[in-house]
Amino acid sequence: MQRDLRLDNVGRRYGLRGPWVLRGIHLTVPPGALIRIEGPNGTGKSTLLRLLARIDAPSEGRVSGAPRTAYVPERFPTALPFTALGYLTHLGTVHGLSRPAATRAALEWLDRFGAAAYARTPMAQLSKGSSQKVAVAQALLADPELLVLDEAWTGLDADARAELERAVAERTAAGTAVVFVDHDPRRLAGARDATYTVHDGGLNRRTEQTASPHNGPHTTVVVQGRSGATLPAEALRIATGADETAPGTHRLTVPASHSDVVLRALLTTRPPWHVVSVSRETPVPFEAEAESRR
Amino acid sequence: MTSMRALLRYQAALLARSQRWLPPFILYAAFLAVGVQSGQPVLDSLGYAAAALLPVAAWLVRICVSNEPPAARSCVSAAVGPGRAHLAALLVALAAAAALGTAAIVVVTLISDPVGADHQARVPRLPAGAAGLLAALACALLGTAVGALTAWPVLRSTGRAVPAMLLAALLSVVVTGSPAQAAVSGLVTGSRSGTVPMPVLPLAAAALLTAAATAAACALTSRRST
Structure with missing residues (x-):
């Protein structure tokens, strides 16, 4: 099965005579890619994500490729007659897991997002933040091949936001393509493969300066190996x-969200590297910049 | 397929737990309580029970299709495709209508008199019940078709969809040429002549029509906004 998702000259409008929301979109999403979509409100970012998740069909053009897809909507409803665990178990089986595996995965992901205490709470009683955690857990349950995140970070607390970044890093390292929209320009900065801007119904690729130290928190990893040994390609x-x-x-500077992935690569390669130190560095200019923005 | 089974289980749980199935079930029970009494000719009562099932099936489809908040539907649609997600909702509604109809047919068959409309000719209970079951299934199927064609994604505004559903359900029961009408009037005529008809042809026609309506509705899901 073709795992690359491709949009060829895709356009979308609502109704037969409605104005075009998107038109002439060409986009290829290969496995393992991390892609950010940005643009002002109401320009069709969500429409583009729905086309990528194949929830909506294009009005013209062609979408090809059928990766197993998971989607996180911008706002997740609590008007569902299930407990958080009950809902996630159902969604896990819908995503193709067996029932026991779905329950296990649901508990694990709720725990990772700090929502294990709400596993048996009816969805209707969940706070907005907790129900967003359920929405995110739903998408990560079954290790999808394509993960589409529409403002998935909005409404999450700081710990859950960081956990979701790490989960995205893990998934992309495992070959999942991730396409996301987020209002925070620093989201997964330094780790993105491409950023596209939706503008006037079209899509422009933005060149970014990935090596800039202003691109969000980084972690410094110092490792030791045989002299002359080459570091794992993934790292x-x-x-x-x-x-x-x-x-x-060697001293490596990696986006903080990806430190676990890099360490895993370093420690599981043959022969493994020795980790001397791991330290979090937060560039001062970035902090000052963030402060001034608030 | 496993994901279809999981989808059906999810949709069935949504329907069962939402309790929105209660009003149509109660309405159907009330229909039967008014129109069917013990000791009446069996085929007449079966025809009545089958005909009343059609609007109930259409209503159940409306409930199943709108049971899931749009954002939750999007999550499921991304995983299995919007067409399959919609198909599961329609199948669960059909299954609920069929189960309700089967229960009603069994009760009606047992409490009615095994006689024709003239209270003279013998009408054997078991074949009569089987004929009633086929007619009820034909009505459940056609009701599902009516529901599918008068709910999202075919009709989106409730103001137009509900009157359209009611009108289409009524016409499906009374207009000549409709498989449901054929099945029901077959039972009523059979009661007059004291013979049990087997409405196999109407059932097959209803199944075909419903398959076409379902396919059309599912194909539309990815083209319409919520």
């Missing part, structure tokens, strides 16, 4: 900076 791909400080000792 190098993710790292925004790498230098050999002494023979066999």
